[in-house]
Amino acid sequence: MDKQSHIQIHETAFFTSSFRAFNEALSADKYAKLWLNPKTDAWIQEYLTEVSSEETYTHCLRNRFFLETIKDLAASKQIEVLINFGSGFSMYPFLLDESLIHIEIDKPEIVNYKASKIEEWQNEKKLPKRDLHYVGVDFSEDYKTKLLEQIQQIKGGKPCFILIEGVLFFLDKAETDGLFSFFNLIQTDGDYVGSASFQDDLKSSTAFKKLLRFLNKKVSKTSESDYLTLQDSYYKSLPDYNLIDHQDYFSLSKTYNNTIHLKPDLILNEHFYVLKKQLQS
Numbered sequence: 001m002d003k004q005s006h007i008q009i010h011e012t013a014f015f016t017s018s019f020r021a022f023n024e025a026l027s028a029d030k031y032a033k034l035w036l037n038p039k040t041d042a043w044i045q046e047y048l049t050e051v052s053s054e055e056t057y058t059h060c061l062r063n064r065f066f067l068e069t070i071k072d073l074a075a076s077k078q079i080e081v082l083i084n085f086g087s088g089f090s091m092y093p094f095l096l097d098e099s100l101i102h103i104e105i106d107k108p109e110i111v112n113y114k115a116s117k118i119e120e121w122q123n124e125k126k127l128p129k130r131d132l133h134y135v136g137v138d139f140s141e142d143y144k145t146k147l148l149e150q151i152q153q154i155k156g157g158k159p160c161f162i163l164i165e166g167v168l169f170f171l172d173k174a175e176t177d178g179l180f181s182f183f184n185l186i187q188t189d190g191d192y193v194g195s196a197s198f199q200d201d202l203k204s205s206t207a208f209k210k211l212l213r214f215l216n217k218k219v220s221k222t223s224e225s226d227y228l229t230l231q232d233s234y235y236k237s238l239p240d241y242n243l244i245d246h247q248d249y250f251s252l253s254k255t256y257n258n259t260i261h262l263k264p265d266l267i268l269n270e271h272f273y274v275l276k277k278q279l280q281s
């Protein structure tokens with residue numbers, strides 16, 4: 001069965017944006033609240049009670065970490081383009097300097113909906129104008145040739161940061177391998193990738209068991225093996241890339257003075273990686 005067909009828009013992209021809006025000081029995302037709506041709000045309250053009340057803070061810190069990483073690289077002129085794979089409703093374009101070019105890639109129904117809402121909010125002066133390009137693609141289909149052409153047309157030879165967060169958990173290993181080899185095709189020496197994923201030990205945690213129970217009850221029947229986890233070794237062995245930063249919820253909590261409320265077993269601890277393409281001469 002197609003996993004994505006029963007994990008719907010408000011269970012993924014809307015969820016993530018709501019968590020970011022719940023603690024703006026921690027996420028540093030003052031625009032996430034635009035996506036709040038009563039339906040998602042009701043689901044989120046159940047999710048926080050039944051899965052993990054720490055989820056607000058894990059999502060806020062993920063946003064904060066990638067936002068600050070990208071901001072620093074843009075300020076030092078190391079990147080000029082941000083390409084967000086599975087961008088959902090994230091609001092990085094409006095939180096970053098207006099000189100950056102943005103390519104937002106997600107399923108067609110998501111990018112179309114996002115583009116229309118962004119335009120509406122820009123017309124109402126709720127959001128600033130940005131250099132934004134949307135591309136609708138399904139990573140489980142044959143997308144590479146056309147997408148490469150579209151990306152190269154927008155990006156030309158400019159240095160870029162590719163972001164993939166909150167997505168790999170829902171893909172399978174072949175799709176993930178396909179994406180990372182595609183990143184290598186897009187990028188040149190000195191470019192960056194930021195990736196978020198869970199490690200194998202997540203699946204033995206109480207938090208994951210609760211998540212699975214919640215998804216089975218609320219979304220559809222899935223099993224443990226439907227959700228992808230990756231070890232550090234995956235990132236360390238990617239050809240042409242060096243792992244230059246690795247954080248998780250616990251390390252970021254220290255950096256940003258976040259108080260951890262629950263025991264580790266009750267937290268869905270996501271890991272965050274920054275890779276730099278460095279070709280051997």
Ligand SMILES: C[S@@+](CC[C@H](N)C(=O)[O-])C[C@H]1O[C@@H](n2cnc3c(N)ncnc32)[C@H](O)[C@@H]1O
Pocket residue numbers: 004011012013016017085086087088089090105106107110137138139140164165166167170171
């Ligand atoms: C949990 S949301 C995360 C969104 C965003 N990256 C963020 O952190 O706010 C997951 C996103 O991945 C996208 N996604 C999942 N599977 C995909 C696929 N096969 N092709 C394209 N996009 C996909 C979903 O449409 C959704 O927008």
